[in-house]
Amino acid sequence: MEFAMEMLWRVVDAILHMLMQPFLYISLILIILQYRRQVMLERKLFSVKMHALGDQIIRTVLGGLLAGIGVSIVTVFTGMTLxxxxxxxxxxxxLVLMLFRVRYLCLAYSVGALGILQFVVSWFPSWSMDGFAGSVLVTLRELNIPALLALVAILHMAEALLIRWQGAKFASPLFLASKRGKLVGGYQMQSYWPIPLFLMIPTQTTGTILPWTPFFGGDAWANGWMLMAFPVVIGFSEMTQSRLPKDKVRWSSKWLFAYSVILLAFAMISGVWSPLTLLTALVGIGMHEWIHWYSTKEETERSPLYVHDERGLYVMAVIPNTPAAELGIEPGEIIYKVNGTKVHTKEELHQALRMNPAFCKLEVLNLSGESKFLQRAIFAGEHHQLGVVLAPDQDASFYVGMGPTSIFQIVRMKLAGVQSRMKM
Structure with missing residues (x-):
């Protein structure tokens, strides 16, 4: 009972310290700016927002909170010296790495980079500096890189689960320029979660001693413990033009979970045998980059999915609270007939809808290629295209570049990635 009361008091104390840290608010501001940019991009491309900014923020905060609780419970047994x-x-x-690529706002890159720097500094044990630089050097030398890399692995396990759970909900349709210069449809799935961590670390205290010994820290746990609040950001950014969002999310979460298991094994071994620390840091960065490279390579080699064919018009997305959403049309389906007329272009779709402005009958091919028949009354003021976002034709006014974006590019561009074909 005494241990439980002490744990409760320290959790409350850690929460108060968390709320006083600027990094928590910095992460929230960066995440809100990213989601605002996504909403602006949707308005630019489709003249409507596909996602509500408030819903995205609530979903992000809730997912991050649940992940933070889960990761904090696991790290109670792994331990941390921080x-x-x-x-x-x-x-x-x-933050420095994020200036070069937004996706570098990830603990795998920062801890991996610090592990490499620590290895370099270890070759000069007599090297010392004064003032602020000297304190940074001391902090770098004292970092427990294996424990931090274990934390990175556990966080990526949580990230893999969050991607599987929420990733497809953050998918935003885009018009992209293919490698052959033609416009195709695609999806950008970009999400970041602020994770409030409460890490148990060994320290000199007068409180109770832990009834177990965490993996990292060794004999230091014999003198007591405390909780340290540590806010971090995890997230992923994927773009696909060859898979449905739910399929891409499943693929990404599978590879990310495998990455986290391998990295955790390396971190646990390097915690016992320190010469492996540098290799573990390189594995943390290298495997993360390989997954990103392999995903990009696979996308370029697969045929685009979001293009119209001889069967009809490919549905990329469905705008919420529109006739298409009420009819049950889903992304990936094909509009085959409208009011008994086959449609192959947006113009033919509009002409077929005008045949009976008050009512429409649709024949839609589902994801299995089977026909389903839908019908609904059409009321004044409703979306002129029923509320579906169709794959682009070659007359689309705007599209999005495929290249990665840095903070410098975001600042320079009025709307990151959007290019007007009228200016090309």
């Missing part, structure tokens, strides 16, 4: 200076150093490295 200082406030180490937290500041990790966050500073993360």
């Amino acid at each position: 200082t406030l200076g180490a937290i500041v150093l990790i966050w500073c490295v993360s």
Whole structure:
């Protein structure tokens, strides 16, 4: 009972310290800016927003909170040796890396980079500096890289589960330029979760001793423990033009979970045998980059999915609260006939709908290629295209570039990635 009461008090104390840290609010601001950019892009491309900014923020915060609780419980048994200076150093490295690529706002890159720097510094044991630089050097040398990489692995396990659970809900349709210069449809799935971590670390205290010994820390746990609040951001960014969002999410979460298991094994081994630490840091960065490279390579080699064919008009997305949503049309289906007329272009779709402005009958091919028949009354003021976002034709006014975006590019561009074909 005494241990439980002490744990409760320290959790409350850690929460208060978390709320006073600027990094939590920095992460929330960055996430909100990313989602706002996505909503602006949807308005530019489709003149309507596919996602509500408030819903995205609530979903993100809720998912991050649940992941933070789960990861914090797991790390109670792995343990951690960490200082406030180490937290500041990790966050500073993360923010610097983010300037070059937004997706580098990931603990795998910052901890991996610090592991490499620590290895380089270890070759100069007598090297010392004064002032602020000296304190940074001391903090770098004292980092427990294996424990931090284990934390990275556990966080990526949580990320894989979040991607599987929420990833498809953040998917946003886009018009893309293919490698042959033709416009095709695609999806961008980009989400970031703020994770409030409460890490148990060994320290000199007068409180109770843990009834178990965590993996990292060794004899240091014999002198007591405390909880340290540590906010981090996890997230993923994928673009697909050859899979449905739910299929791409399933693929990404599978590879990410495998990455986390391998990295955790390396981290646990390097915690016992320190010469493996550098290799583990390189594995943390290298495998993460390989997954991104392989995903991009696979996308370029697969045929585009979001294009019209001889059967009819391919549905990329369905706008919420529209006739198409009420009819049960789903992304990936094909509009084959409208009011008994086959349609192959948007113009033919509009002409077929005008044949009976008050009512429409649809024949739609589902994901299995089977026909389903839908009908509904049409009321004044409803979406002129029933509320479906169709794959682009070659007359589309705007499309999105495929290249990765840095913070520098975001600042320079009025709307990141959007290019007007009228200016090309």
